[in-house]
Amino acid sequence: MRRLHEDRHDPADRSSWGAIQIVTKDNEEFLKKVLEDAAAHPGKDPVATKIGAYYAACIDEDAVEKAGITPIQPLLDEIAKVKDAATAAQAVTFLHTENVSAFFAIGPTQDYGDATKVIAGLDQAGLGLPERKYYLENKDTIPRTRKVYQAHQVKMFQLLGRDAKAAKASADNAFRIETALARLQQDDITRRDPHAIYHRIDREGLEKKVAPSFPWGDYLAKQNLGTVTAITVNDPKYYTGIAKLLGSEKPAALQDYLTWMVLNDYAPELGKAWVDEAFVMQKELSGLKELPPRWRRCVHHVDAELGELLGQSYVKARFAGDSKARAVDLTKAVLAAMRVELDGLAWMDDATRGPAKQKLDKMAYLVGYPDKWRNYDFAIGKDFAANVRAATKFELARQLAKIGKPVDRFDWEMTPPTVNAYYEPTLNELALPAGQLQPPFFGQAFHPAVNFGSTGGGTIGHEMTHGFDDEGSQFDADGNLHDWWSKSTKQKFGEATKCVVDQYSKYEAVPKVRLDGKLTAGENIADNGGVKLAYEAYKSWRGKQSPAPQKDVEGFSDDQLYFLAYAQSWCEKVTPELLTTMAHSNPHSPPMWRVNGVIVNQPGFGPAFKCPASSPMTPARQCSVW
Numbered sequence: 001m002r003r004l005h006e007d008r009h010d011p012a013d014r015s016s017w018g019a020i021q022i023v024t025k026d027n028e029e030f031l032k033k034v035l036e037d038a039a040a041h042p043g044k045d046p047v048a049t050k051i052g053a054y055y056a057a058c059i060d061e062d063a064v065e066k067a068g069i070t071p072i073q074p075l076l077d078e079i080a081k082v083k084d085a086a087t088a089a090q091a092v093t094f095l096h097t098e099n100v101s102a103f104f105a106i107g108p109t110q111d112y113g114d115a116t117k118v119i120a121g122l123d124q125a126g127l128g129l130p131e132r133k134y135y136l137e138n139k140d141t142i143p144r145t146r147k148v149y150q151a152h153q154v155k156m157f158q159l160l161g162r163d164a165k166a167a168k169a170s171a172d173n174a175f176r177i178e179t180a181l182a183r184l185q186q187d188d189i190t191r192r193d194p195h196a197i198y199h200r201i202d203r204e205g206l207e208k209k210v211a212p213s214f215p216w217g218d219y220l221a222k223q224n225l226g227t228v229t230a231i232t233v234n235d236p237k238y239y240t241g242i243a244k245l246l247g248s249e250k251p252a253a254l255q256d257y258l259t260w261m262v263l264n265d266y267a268p269e270l271g272k273a274w275v276d277e278a279f280v281m282q283k284e285l286s287g288l289k290e291l292p293p294r295w296r297r298c299v300h301h302v303d304a305e306l307g308e309l310l311g312q313s314y315v316k317a318r319f320a321g322d323s324k325a326r327a328v329d330l331t332k333a334v335l336a337a338m339r340v341e342l343d344g345l346a347w348m349d350d351a352t353r354g355p356a357k358q359k360l361d362k363m364a365y366l367v368g369y370p371d372k373w374r375n376y377d378f379a380i381g382k383d384f385a386a387n388v389r390a391a392t393k394f395e396l397a398r399q400l401a402k403i404g405k406p407v408d409r410f411d412w413e414m415t416p417p418t419v420n421a422y423y424e425p426t427l428n429e430l431a432l433p434a435g436q437l438q439p440p441f442f443g444q445a446f447h448p449a450v451n452f453g454s455t456g457g458g459t460i461g462h463e464m465t466h467g468f469d470d471e472g473s474q475f476d477a478d479g480n481l482h483d484w485w486s487k488s489t490k491q492k493f494g495e496a497t498k499c500v501v502d503q504y505s506k507y508e509a510v511p512k513v514r515l516d517g518k519l520t521a522g523e524n525i526a527d528n529g530g531v532k533l534a535y536e537a538y539k540s541w542r543g544k545q546s547p548a549p550q551k552d553v554e555g556f557s558d559d560q561l562y563f564l565a566y567a568q569s570w571c572e573k574v575t576p577e578l579l580t581t582m583a584h585s586n587p588h589s590p591p592m593w594r595v596n597g598v599i600v601n602q603p604g605f606g607p608a609f610k611c612p613a614s615s616p617m618t619p620a621r622q623c624s625v626w
């Protein structure tokens, strides 16, 4: 689901404000107390000692100021050695061991052709702006954002000590190379098609065909992947293009681009001048008015870099007792409703129904928190940026070590306090962190209709439906990219999807900035299916209860409560800047359309609120995929 939002002027340091942000704020305040206590009492226990030391180094602004750019000096020194294409490749190789993704990125990926295997995946990367269109297009506010970005690049080079003229020249070099990369990159809509980003060319293909001039042997050896031969790339042409760029750009320009990548990554971890300058860009993209207080940024750092240590106290306090069992029951109820739906679906033929049911039956779910906590075996000192560097390297090594090993189905991609959830198509697995399973989304004392509407529909049903959206439906029960659809059913699925694409393409994020119906199709299908299926799950559950749950609460019927709870989960105010950025680069529709765009397609909504036929919220034509 990836609910990537921040908030509006309500508190000035957030770019959106609503139910999700209220839960997030509450989590942050709780974790702050945990971390302050841990920092004040080192030696209490190993977990507290570690998270306490990490937080203490982050919060110590004087020490951060004093350290200056010392923590990133080793990275800059490597870049200074670039004098031709070969030394540029060496610098890229070094930066990748530090997880600075200049030009491209490397990581583990399940082989789309055989999901039991973890292979190496190379993907496009290396832009400072959110998507290639920011470099190449002129629609909406893109030209303004580009201008702010270029001025920001100049200032960052000035902070590094270059005079105005030299800084401008460096910034121009970095931006020119980024623009060249943007031209080579795939756009977000192309990337929704798994076939477009999966090319098993292997090491041989890279070395012999795609980019022979790049020293792949040395590159892989330095990432501790010297024996790895199974490699997929997003687009072979991209790597040919990069190899060419390394040969054609002047060494000084390559140094500027690589330096920019390091500064862009590390500015938020350096002294005040750097942090403030990094915030200029964040402000432009999110509408954030003020920099969040340091403690909040530090809580997020500990969560991002030592998440499964910090998460332990969160789970103890906020997800205890039978919370997990109740969330599991709700998950089972929603999955069961999908099974009933699959049995009765008129547009699906039996040849497709079989594998669809198999996919649903094999769908796994992780609830709340991991059964086994991860270790973080790296030293934590008093230098904050150096700690971030160590944590980053450690996590990268952990990720790359997965390559060539069997798939670990229990490795979480989110930490327990995260107010979010996800579905992973290659694992056919959904994950619901404890942070999302909190009031007002989920609560022991809540009317069941509220838990079904908000968590059942908005979270569980949504994630489950991702297994069957325009992207997820291309993977089979075992996570292989394999077409299990009959031709005629696929065509009907395509027509139903097009209805959703057309519907959302008409909506505006802010006046004159329309949503991209194709970019948001998967999330919109998941929203619509989730709410519809969890409603069926609720009705089925209600039918089996004796005594039946309370019918009316504060003047609302329980059916009305169901839809109200869903809508409230997306009750959210967002800055126009963030709404615009979302429309340009985020696969989710803005919150208001996650409510109204979904409700107009719900067969249960009109009867629940006694809306006359063909009124605004019950249009004659409703889109329905699931």
Ligand SMILES: [Zn+2]
Residues within 6 Å of the ligand: 001, 002, 462, 463, 466, 523, 526
């Ligand atoms: Zn989603």
